[in-house]
Amino acid sequence: MTPGSMEFTVLGGLAIRANGRLLRPGAPKQRTLTSLLLVRANSLAPLHEITEELWGSAPPKSATANLRTYAARLRAAFPAAERDRLIVRPLGYQLRVEAAELDLKAFEDKAASGRAALEKGRAEEALRQCETALALWRGRLLEDVPHGPVIAAREVAIDEQRRAVQEDRCEALLLLGRPAPAIWPLRSLVTELPLRERAWALLMRALYADHDVAGALDAYEQARVAITGSLGIDPGEDLRRLHQAILRRDLRPPRAVAQAAPPCRLPRKPVIVGREPELSLLTQRLGAAGGVVVVHGPAGAGKSSLALHAAHLVADRYPDGQLYVDLRPRPRPVSDADAVLTRHRSLLAEGRLLVVLDNAPEVAHVRPFLTAARLCTFLVTSCPMLTTLDGALHLRLDRLGQKEAMAFLAHHVDPERLRADPGAAAEVVRLCGRLPLALRIVAARLVAHPGWSVRELLERMADDRHRLDELQAGDLSMRASMYAQVEHLMASEHPMDRLAIEVFRQLGSLPAAEVSAAEVSAAETARRLHAPAGRISRALDRLVEMELLEFHARDRYRMTELPRLLARDIATVSRGALRLMPGV
Numbered sequence: 001m002t003p004g005s006m007e008f009t010v011l012g013g014l015a016i017r018a019n020g021r022l023l024r025p026g027a028p029k030q031r032t033l034t035s036l037l038l039v040r041a042n043s044l045a046p047l048h049e050i051t052e053e054l055w056g057s058a059p060p061k062s063a064t065a066n067l068r069t070y071a072a073r074l075r076a077a078f079p080a081a082e083r084d085r086l087i088v089r090p091l092g093y094q095l096r097v098e099a100a101e102l103d104l105k106a107f108e109d110k111a112a113s114g115r116a117a118l119e120k121g122r123a124e125e126a127l128r129q130c131e132t133a134l135a136l137w138r139g140r141l142l143e144d145v146p147h148g149p150v151i152a153a154r155e156v157a158i159d160e161q162r163r164a165v166q167e168d169r170c171e172a173l174l175l176l177g178r179p180a181p182a183i184w185p186l187r188s189l190v191t192e193l194p195l196r197e198r199a200w201a202l203l204m205r206a207l208y209a210d211h212d213v214a215g216a217l218d219a220y221e222q223a224r225v226a227i228t229g230s231l232g233i234d235p236g237e238d239l240r241r242l243h244q245a246i247l248r249r250d251l252r253p254p255r256a257v258a259q260a261a262p263p264c265r266l267p268r269k270p271v272i273v274g275r276e277p278e279l280s281l282l283t284q285r286l287g288a289a290g291g292v293v294v295v296h297g298p299a300g301a302g303k304s305s306l307a308l309h310a311a312h313l314v315a316d317r318y319p320d321g322q323l324y325v326d327l328r329p330r331p332r333p334v335s336d337a338d339a340v341l342t343r344h345r346s347l348l349a350e351g352r353l354l355v356v357l358d359n360a361p362e363v364a365h366v367r368p369f370l371t372a373a374r375l376c377t378f379l380v381t382s383c384p385m386l387t388t389l390d391g392a393l394h395l396r397l398d399r400l401g402q403k404e405a406m407a408f409l410a411h412h413v414d415p416e417r418l419r420a421d422p423g424a425a426a427e428v429v430r431l432c433g434r435l436p437l438a439l440r441i442v443a444a445r446l447v448a449h450p451g452w453s454v455r456e457l458l459e460r461m462a463d464d465r466h467r468l469d470e471l472q473a474g475d476l477s478m479r480a481s482m483y484a485q486v487e488h489l490m491a492s493e494h495p496m497d498r499l500a501i502e503v504f505r506q507l508g509s510l511p512a513a514e515v516s517a518a519e520v521s522a523a524e525t526a527r528r529l530h531a532p533a534g535r536i537s538r539a540l541d542r543l544v545e546m547e548l549l550e551f552h553a554r555d556r557y558r559m560t561e562l563p564r565l566l567a568r569d570i571a572t573v574s575r576g577a578l579r580l581m582p583g584v
Helices: 028-039 047-054 063-079 078-086 103-119 123-135 149-175 180-192 197-209 213-231 237-247 276-285 301-316 338-343 345-350 367-372 402-412 415-419 422-431 435-448 455-462 479-492 493-506 517-522 524-529 533-545 561-580
Strands: 006-009 014-016 019-022 084-087 092-095 292-296 322-326 353-360 377-382 393-396 550-551 557-560
Touching: 019 353, 028 047, 028 149, 047 063, 047 092, 047 149, 047 393, 047 550, 063 415, 078 084, 103 149, 103 367, 103 479, 123 149, 149 180, 180 197, 180 213, 180 292, 180 367, 197 213, 197 237, 276 292, 276 301, 276 393, 292 301, 301 322, 301 353, 301 377, 402 415, 402 422, 402 435, 415 422, 422 455, 435 455, 435 479, 479 561, 493 517, 493 533, 493 561, 533 550, 533 557
Parallel strands: 292 377, 292 393, 322 353, 353 377
Antiparallel strands: 006 014, 014 019, 084 092, 550 557
16 A cells, blocks of 8 residues: 555454554445445446445435435545545435455456466466465455345355366466366355356366366265256256267366367347448448458447347458457446456457447547557447547447337237237337337237237326336337436546436426427526536437437537437436535
């Protein structure tokens, strides 16, 4: 730690230190709030998530006031020079933590470095990084803090990563010809988790390398009994092949096959309906190596599906492999992007791969890949256009036409149900904004409720106060898809982004769907912004860039129905959330 720095530890009990002095996070719920902000370090923790973490599904009436008090006490516990770390957003809180200050971040970084070294065959470095990562643990994650659903879910994910590092360490020992120190940790791991096939495989390898062939064969039998007894299926093919190799006394090094194959990390090929011109353009442009193609457009337009479908069609033109990275911000210290860059840096630098960068929130998330991989072809999806990517081909994906939207719905729903009431089907398509995501959700709901007619669903969607609630099925949500752009603006430190989100909130309370900057400035609800019409106009332009608004004509802006419903929701929620700001 450097003078004036802070230290946060969560890999065990919660502890916060400033200049070596232990700080007191306070009462149990204040400790839970602090812990939640740390496991989501540098990301927004929404108010609804914090409330559920602290009080479950039945918060008290005083929840807002209590939360304001906990946040104020947490800030007051920091030294005066560090109190700006706790950032208040309109819809939540964010705790700023530097890279070297949080033990969880250090663990994630060392784990990623160890895995990258292991995949490159640098066993000594892999062992060193893994052991350094594991040494940071002092117990269970936040073992002295009451857990709610968010921390509990995070604990599951981090525990899984910890076990993977334990396996990586043992594999590094095997590569170094030191099987004996790996046997006991692997036995402990399979005892705790008897369905973990990688741990069983490493244990079999360690016993074989330690000249205990009978023990290796017995380990396979124990694994088979455990897996068959719990799941009713045989062990996986890799474990069965390993068993046969031990029987033949012909066991190769653990990384011999894995390193030879090029990476192929594309998710499954999605269904595409009504995008033939765009698909043709993409496959032509992706046919030759090199270059950047960006597919942008409003939330729910099907950008990811189109990009993945095109990537599958041209995958055979990239024999060095294909990589897929979801750049959507994650509430975890190490992102998929960081891990892929670390793990595949040499391959990206030398190979000709097709790299799909999905859900890029801004240019800064894309540029590190372009720098690391000059010979690769990049297919990027984003809501904003990413206009500052030099030399990129930009393809805007808009809403489907009415005919294509009906064909999309008919692809996922029995066409007879649609033909039974074509007028209702056409109106459902209109209320979905002809967006593939909304149509896919509607189709899923009709499939889940075979007794519903299309008109019954239409009647449920007709009330615009609840339409966004109706446009949700399983993990698909039109509200969440649009809210990603709102959250990006809320998390930004740029003054124009802050003004843009305030203007968006005001648009939700205006009666007209089409407005000018002057009309927004003059509105009663917008006067508290104290911004001239010129800045209001720039904020409206920013909302256009984020696909939350459309430019209609000279100084005229139009908000389509679904973003308008989201703006109305946020206008209601945010007024209550803003009450948290003055007292913190």
